[in-house]
Amino acid sequence: MKKRKLIYVSVLSIFFILSFYIIRNHIEKKRDYTFQFPCGVAPNLLNDIRLDSLGVELVFDAPYKWNKETLRVFFVDIKDENLKEKTLKIANKWSRYSNIKFELSKSIFRSEIRVSFYAKNGYSSAVGNQAKDKSYLRKPTLSLQNLQKQSDAEFKRVVLHEFGHAIGLQHELQSPASTIDWDSIKVYDYYLKVYKWDKAMVNHNILTKINTEDYTDFDSKSIMIYAIPDSLTKNHTAIPWPSDLSNTDKKTIGKFYPTK
Numbered sequence: 001m002k003k004r005k006l007i008y009v010s011v012l013s014i015f016f017i018l019s020f021y022i023i024r025n026h027i028e029k030k031r032d033y034t035f036q037f038p039c040g041v042a043p044n045l046l047n048d049i050r051l052d053s054l055g056v057e058l059v060f061d062a063p064y065k066w067n068k069e070t071l072r073v074f075f076v077d078i079k080d081e082n083l084k085e086k087t088l089k090i091a092n093k094w095s096r097y098s099n100i101k102f103e104l105s106k107s108i109f110r111s112e113i114r115v116s117f118y119a120k121n122g123y124s125s126a127v128g129n130q131a132k133d134k135s136y137l138r139k140p141t142l143s144l145q146n147l148q149k150q151s152d153a154e155f156k157r158v159v160l161h162e163f164g165h166a167i168g169l170q171h172e173l174q175s176p177a178s179t180i181d182w183d184s185i186k187v188y189d190y191y192l193k194v195y196k197w198d199k200a201m202v203n204h205n206i207l208t209k210i211n212t213e214d215y216t217d218f219d220s221k222s223i224m225i226y227a228i229p230d231s232l233t234k235n236h237t238a239i240p241w242p243s244d245l246s247n248t249d250k251k252t253i254g255k256f257y258p259t260k
Contacts, residue, residue, distance in 0.1 A: 064128025
């Protein structure tokens, strides 16, 4: 009798364990990818990202516009004042063409943007004022994982890109005006092999166009674009990594944060 009871308990335990993993996997597939973007990350960094709050990139998301001119930036896990200064100096290139600027804060409680160089989130950022969401309370809103180890050119590109997200810009690849003639079969295969993304992630982060009325003509030189190998397009057109703000970037940010 005791043996039967033990077997029953063991089977029941296995059932509950299996049920837990099935439910968890279902939830993983249904996650809300609203808040952050994995941007231009090396595969080894991207695979470490927690995919619990990722989203879809020159497109401006008006609902996420900040209603203030100065955004206070707190650096969560570095004390290197030179690195802080370098980061903000580059980020403030956006302020040359708009009325929004980034200012160093010494308190996490008095900051709109919180930057981490060591959290395992790759390169990612909350989009605009979504950084105010309670899920970011006292947590990083912008990640530059180990970026200080990269070249100056890469450092500049990533900082401009991520702070672009931080003021409401989305990915240019997914602009409603995008003219990219994707070879979807090769796109799925490439992102599966290189980034371990399934079709749903590829659709969400690459192929699906953003539903917005605030966008410009497609800008392949925007700082908010990914590099695209020519093998992923039907007409074999490649897009290189951008190195700086494009003219369209400058005009767009000036439109939504106009100078007085």
